Amino acid sequence: MNLFRSEDHVKRWPLYFQAVDDYVMPVSDWAEVFRVSMFRNRLDHDYLANSQQYLTDYRSALLEKGKAIPSPDRILSTVMFTDIVDSTRQASQRGDTEWRSLLERHNEITRAQIRHFGGREIKQTGDGFLSSFDGPTRAIRCAAAIRKETADIGLHVRIGVHSGEVEILGDDLGGIAVHIGARVAEAANADEILVTRTVMESVIGAGIDFTDQGAHDLKGVPGTWHLHAVTGVT
């Protein structure tokens, strides 16, 4: 924070005009804003664990002073979660060396298919991947290709696909849509690609067949979710 003797001094500052979306407030107002937990609790051992709440508190304190933090960037995206089924048991059966080699092959296959279908690898999630796509058709076709190629090397995956608004958090993605995608993947069986109704209805006419898998409760996600399994991709 830069301090000035008065608002007139700020306006005289040559750089002021380059910063149209920046904040200027009396020091007394800033002092009140800086009472919030985000700053007050900086020394707490669980600071990072509560950071989301702290950000909310900070946002509220700024709003009380007539200032607003812009919402995080949100875009419509399709997220795909993949996961190797029964990986712990397989690792113990195959032994470390063979399992590591198989895992590397799996990672190569998954990454290659994500790239091939124009997706973006967001991160690895244990024995799986989170990736994002511009549209659900690409994600489903990618999922089908990953399922086939991993089966060819003796691995079985479960895959979940969901479309919704996601928050861009640097190189990562966040928001409820990402959680839904993860829960959909968890609900899938071995070699199964599950999608939400949102996805299924978005790809009508794209040559993808589904079977209705009924209503599901997704842990931590409000409401009941109708899921569909991909049965054919032409």
Add this chain to the structure above:
Amino acid sequence: MESLAVRWLFPGQEVVVETRCVDCGDTVRIRMLDDEILEISPETAVGYMPSPFARSRAGSGAFN
């Protein structure tokens, strides 16, 4: 750590921030004790902070 938040690093102690006005170079002084702001000199002093998200979004990696 922002100047007005530094007081939380020294609970129960008076903290003085003394700096120069970015425009004119004259002194700006703030005395704080925990929740209380004991002195702001001059009383017209203002703080200027870049919008934290507007700046951090620039160059955000995920979808550039």
